[in-house]
Amino acid sequence: MPDTPRRPEGTQDFIPEAIPAWRKLERVVGEVFERYGYLEVRPPLFENTSLFHKSTGETTDIVEKQMFTVPSRAEGGESVTFRPEFTPGVIRLILENQLLKQKPCVKLWYSGPVFRYERPQKGRYRQFHQFGVEAVGSNDPLLDAETIAAFDQILRRVGVTDHAVRINSMGCGECHGVYREALKAFIAPNLASYCENCRRRFDRNVFRVLDCKVPADKERNEKAPPAVDSLCAACRTHFESVQRGLGAAGVAFAVDKRIVRGLDYYTRTVYEFSSTRLGAQDALGGGGRYDGLVGQMGGPEAGAVGFSAGSERVLIAMAQEAEAARKLDFYAVAADDESRVDAFRAAQALRGADLAGDLDFEARSMKAQMRSANRAGAKFAVIVGSEERAQGRVRVKPMEGGEERLVTLDEAIRLLKGEAR
Numbered sequence: 455m456p457d458t459p460r461r462p463e464g465t466q467d468f469i470p471e472a473i474p475a476w477r478k479l480e481r482v483v484g485e486v487f488e489r490y491g492y493l494e495v496r497p498p499l500f501e502n503t504s505l506f507h508k509s510t511g512e513t514t515d516i517v518e519k520q521m522f523t524v525p526s527r528a529e530g531g532e533s534v535t536f537r538p539e540f541t542p543g544v545i546r547l548i549l550e551n552q553l554l555k556q557k558p559c560v561k562l563w564y565s566g567p568v569f570r571y572e573r574p575q576k577g578r579y580r581q582f583h584q585f586g587v588e589a590v591g592s593n594d595p596l597l598d599a600e601t602i603a604a605f606d607q608i609l610r611r612v613g614v615t616d617h618a619v620r621i622n623s624m625g626c627g628e629c630h631g632v633y634r635e636a637l638k639a640f641i642a643p644n645l646a647s648y649c650e651n652c653r654r655r656f657d658r659n660v661f662r663v664l665d666c667k668v669p670a671d672k673e674r675n676e677k678a679p680p681a682v683d684s685l686c687a688a689c690r691t692h693f694e695s696v697q698r699g700l701g702a703a704g705v706a707f708a709v710d711k712r713i714v715r716g717l718d719y720y721t722r723t724v725y726e727f728s729s730t731r732l733g734a735q736d737a738l739g740g741g742g743r744y745d746g747l748v749g750q751m752g753g754p755e756a757g758a759v760g761f762s763a764g765s766e767r768v769l770i771a772m773a774q775e776a777e778a779a780r781k782l783d784f785y786a787v788a789a790d791d792e793s794r795v796d797a798f799r800a801a802q803a804l805r806g807a808d809l810a811g812d813l814d815f816e817a818r819s820m821k822a823q824m825r826s827a828n829r830a831g832a833k834f835a836v837i838v839g840s841e842e843r844a845q846g847r848v849r850v851k852p853m854e855g856g857e858e859r860l861v862t863l864d865e866a867i868r869l870l871k872g873e874a875r
């Protein structure tokens with residue numbers, strides 16, 4: 455029997471049952487971006503290879519090792535590369551179609567496949583999908599905040615609510631000069647112990663050393679001075695204004711001095727969205743400002759900010775949160791027959807507070823009720839017996855282990871909602 459064909463490593467098939475979740479994500483992405491005033495663009499899947507060398511950056515992982523490049527069939531012709539990211543193609547599209555002549559600030563969104571030659575694992579593929587925005591033509595820090603707020607809203611609308619938003623500032627060209635020296639001074643004494651890649655990057659682009667995934671280098675880099683400590687006054691003000699904007703938009707965030715984005719073009723604001731539901735590959739997406747890129751690509755000097763999100767990662771987080779939401783918050787358990795109506799009363803009070811729960815209707819033993827609680831995937835058992843009844847309380851027992859608590863119903867509601875510990 456000949457082997458049946460298999461898909462190439464790092465690619466995925468989306469069979470019919472996977473499609474509804476994709477459609478939901480794509481619908482929400484389009485709706486939210488349009489509501490924020492972004493218009494859709496569809497650049498080609500491949501671009502001239504030189505575009506990525508000039509924008510993504512010669513010393514980045516993407517350009518050094520991850521591009522799917524097809525040589526030209528014409529003698530001396532230029533090779534093309536399947537896009538490893540959207541930003542360079544979208545900026546090229548803006549310049550080539552002279553979109554900045556029509557409007558001072560152009561706000562665009564995109565969604566589609568991208569290609570990187572990576573070592574595949576869960577959440578990391580060679581063909582994957584991104585959606586995102588590029589807003590070009592403004593230096594306003596509120597625009598940085600707006601892109602973050604749009605991403606946050608998309609996640610919430612598809613049911614991803616427990617993600618973290620971390621922001622940082624890498625500063626402008628002026629700050630980079632100061633920071634480059636600070637970083638070199640930190641690395642130089644130990645340069646010989648760094649990996650070969652880092653030693654090469656030290657001279658060519660010392661910032662890239664901070665992206666190194668080699669564990670020993672990563673550990674050393676923990677102690678490196680952060681870019682945000684080298685900010686000039688204007689960049690500091692910008693960063694503070696981004697934070698005020700996020701406050702006004704109601705987006706919860708944390709400042710994380712360790713964020714450095716792995717692409718060359720970032721200036722000032724950088725940010726990352728992550729989810730603990732994703733395991734090792736925990737980044738949902740990221741972005742930031744890239745004020746120098748448009749000018750560097752031959753366009754006008756224009757401030758710009760954008761982000762890219764990984765669709766597969768968002769879909770994994772969606773599926774995991776949906777599964778967690780299917781779990782019951784509680785199972786009400788009567789310790790004895792006389793307490794069944796009290797267990798029912800407690801269940802009704804909790805349901806009235808928007809908690810999901812069930813109870814036994816067969817007057818079974820407490821042990822059997824606890825088994826049902828387990829089978830139903832309840833997060834807590836809420837137990838009532840004569841002792842609890844006498845005190846006007848219930849016993850709250852976390853099903854996955856942890857301390858049992860004797861509390862009033864109001865306290866139980868707060869405990870179950872995670873508002874009290």
Ligand code: AMP
Nearest residue numbers: 577578579582737738739762763764767
């Ligand atoms: P980047 O353009 O590297 O900042 O990536 C943006 C987002 O795309 C990341 O935060 C991930 O969610 C996603 N992503 C990056 N690389 C991969 C990959 N190889 N497979 C799946 N998703 C990816």
